[in-house]
Amino acid sequence: MAMIKTICALVLLGLILHAEVRKLLKRKKEKCATCGRVMVERPVKIVAEGEELTFCCEHCAAAYRGRTTHSYREH
Numbered sequence: 001m002a003m004i005k006t007i008c009a010l011v012l013l014g015l016i017l018h019a020e021v022r023k024l025l026k027r028k029k030e031k032c033a034t035c036g037r038v039m040v041e042r043p044v045k046i047v048a049e050g051e052e053l054t055f056c057c058e059h060c061a062a063a064y065r066g067r068t069t070h071s072y073r074e075h
C-alpha cells in the first residue's frame with residue numbers, strides 16, 4: 001500500500017513539475033508584437049487598449065505606437 005501511495009505522489013509531483021516547466025517555457029518564448037523576435041532580455045511592455053503588449057526593444061514599441069496613433073495624426 002505504501003508503495004502505491006509513493007507512486008501516486010511521484011506521478012502528481014511529475015504533473016505539477018510538467019505544468020511549471022511548460023509555464024516557464026511559455027514565458028521564455030514571448031515574442032515581440034512588432035517584429036516577432038523572441039524576447040531575450042528586458043522586454044519593453046506597453047499597455048494599448050487595455051491589453052499588455054511586449055516588444056523586444058523601444059524601437060518596436062515606438063513602431064507599434066506609431067501604428068496605433070495613426071488616426072490621431074489624421075485629426
Ligand SMILES: [Zn+2]
Binds near residue numbers: 034
Ligand atoms: Zn521587435
